[in-house]
Amino acid sequence: MLPGDRVEARVEDYIIDIVRNDLLIEIQTGSFSAIKEKLKSLIDNHSVRLVYPIAERKWIVRVSRSNGEMISRRRSPKRGRLADLFDELVWIPRLAGEENFSMDVLMIDEEEIWCADGKGSWRRRGVSIKDRKLLDVVERVRFVERGDFLRFLPSDLDQPFTNKSLAREIGVSVHQSRRMTYCLKHMGAIREVGKKRNELLFEL
Numbered sequence: 001m002l003p004g005d006r007v008e009a010r011v012e013d014y015i016i017d018i019v020r021n022d023l024l025i026e027i028q029t030g031s032f033s034a035i036k037e038k039l040k041s042l043i044d045n046h047s048v049r050l051v052y053p054i055a056e057r058k059w060i061v062r063v064s065r066s067n068g069e070m071i072s073r074r075r076s077p078k079r080g081r082l083a084d085l086f087d088e089l090v091w092i093p094r095l096a097g098e099e100n101f102s103m104d105v106l107m108i109d110e111e112e113i114w115c116a117d118g119k120g121s122w123r124r125r126g127v128s129i130k131d132r133k134l135l136d137v138v139e140r141v142r143f144v145e146r147g148d149f150l151r152f153l154p155s156d157l158d159q160p161f162t163n164k165s166l167a168r169e170i171g172v173s174v175h176q177s178r179r180m181t182y183c184l185k186h187m188g189a190i191r192e193v194g195k196k197r198n199e200l201l202f203e204l
Contacts, residue, residue, distance in 0.1 A: 022047055024049070029132070032092050060111075086183050090179050093185075115128050152184075153166070189204075
């Protein structure tokens with residue numbers, strides 16, 4: 001926060017997390033699908049910055065259902081990485097190429113508070129996530145224009161390239177590289193130039 005910032009301020013038909021002079025700042029910890037229409041509407045007349053935190057390191061804190069006291073605390077084996085951004089960017093890839101749109105991705109350390117209250121996801125066997133607590137901001141990466149997203153592509157990447165070759169070069173799954181090329185293509189940072197057998201070919 002900076003002096004003069006307005007919090008939870010109304011702009012047009014929307015409540016904005018932070019209004020900083022002429023800049024509208026939206027902080028999104030969940031799916032981009034929930035705010036895509038809001039962002040599309042706002043960038044017509046305003047400069048908008050989307051702030052998205054990714055947990056590089058996470059600690060799971062289990063608390064008692066009866067009194068909320070901590071039962072255990074362990075570090076999650078799962079580590080977030082900057083490329084995880086594309087898991088959500090697939091909802092708004094064209095916005096990333098717009099002049100009025102920018103992004104701050106925050107790599108963070110956080111605690112996730114779990115409670116076995118029987119109301120949570122079946123994947124966690126009914127355990128609810130009660131809260132998330134920011135412990136530290138490890139890194140901030142800003143994306144202002146479409147070319148900034150090319151940081152994910154190695155400088156020596158063969159041209160043209162496929163999703164499989166990209167996945168191999170940067171150490172992600174093919175599923176994730178497909179999301180990456182989908183976003184980069186729709187924001188205008190790369191282009192699709194053909195096929196090799198059943199694989200799409202891309203180039204800068």
